[in-house]
Amino acid sequence: MRIDCVVNGEPRRADDVWAGESLLHVLRERLGLPGAKNACEQGECGSCTVYLDGKPVCACLVPAGQARGREVVTVEGLGDGDLHPVQRAFIAAGAVQCGFCTPGLIVAVHDLLARTPSPAEEEIREALAGNLCRCTGYEKILTAVRLAAGREHES
């Protein structure tokens, strides 16, 4: 089937999409956007987090057909030609180990700070509960969120 949707602000088309395919597969394998990662494929880990009509979702659980006519923003679309401040904060804080969870976390933090510019500690933890880091590098990730929120003095 054919999927027409808007990805990172641009109309995109994918043809010959199989009905059982996920949005994640379409983004990575058909549209050349490998930022969102394919890890658990069960919606457990958040590595595939993208915006769908403005809400972060697990792209691995979205059948491709559901994206038809809708708006998708991936980690590649967050910065305006440059790295987004959330991405810069992750680099500055050293909040990356193997890096596999990082793109999903970036999208989740981007959403958190858009809704809650100065989140409390427990708000940060709840907002990132669906993003697992198997390197267990959570301390630096939390530091990066505080940095991006302008609360680096508290870290």
Place this chain on the structure above:
Amino acid sequence: MRPVSYSRVADVATAIGTVAADPDSTFLAGGTTEVDLQRIHVARSKRLVDINDLPLRQVEELPGGGVRIGAVARMSDVAQALPVRRRFPMVSEALLLGASPQLRNMASIGGNLMQRTRCGYFRDVAAPCNKREPGTGCAAMTGVNRGHAVLGTSEYCIATHPSDLAVALVALDAVVLTQGPAGHRQIPADDFYPMPGETPDREHPVAHGELVVAVEIPPLPMASTSNYLKVRDRESYEFALASAAVAVSLDAGVVTDVRLALGGVATKPWRARRAESVLVGAPATVESFRAAADAELADAVSHGMNAYKIELGRRTIVRALRTVTGDARMVSDDGNPP
């Protein structure tokens, strides 16, 4: 995921007609259960009929103080909806304490009610499971059953129902509205979930092609101070080991009305009617709460690893009742944790 065909429908009649006409089809809403179970070969529908475009997303106030929630409204949207937060905070809390932010953005209310058990043997197609394949047996009986039920079990199944929302809805006497080839039905939430008995594969009364279209919660003034307590292995993104949805009305320190339902400890969202009957007319004291909890768990049965849930269930009831009545009202608090 196995090959499936996918189509999107724009109106309820077409959705029902499409699924009713094809025994290998199913409705697709948020996909957080259906797609997951397709991928591990537990769900085997060949045709997914996407109902997300149906006009069933509204949360509406009903006259007199009730709320009507559309079946494809998202968990995250319903949790934040003012009528729900004001009138039925236990519903908002139950939603926010479930899943992860991403999954709450995807998962629908109807899908939440229809979700399948998280029993590891149900999800493992190599294991015997009377719920997935009737007559094959139950691997949980003597297996890893730390998360399994102690109330409402049968020799065929001890799996818990995973929904937090359903626990709150059972406490509130909510009604599930369906529409199908045979017309409209209104099913009380408590009746929506049968006991497993000899047929644990029959998880709800919804027929093939019948669609959950809404949930209605009737007025209950005392629910405006209700709460939902969820006890689990970690503080976020985990299913309940035990949970309690509770609303209480007091007059001069005496319980005049109470609603109490339990999650995590039973094979269905469990209305704690024995506890309720002990509480009505009793003073709102820790002693009363313990007596109610003892009555509710009196017939609990463990299968080994889940023995702790009997005491955990009792303590969850007592803690939830203390929280909703306010510890200041305790006239004989012994100072120990419940």
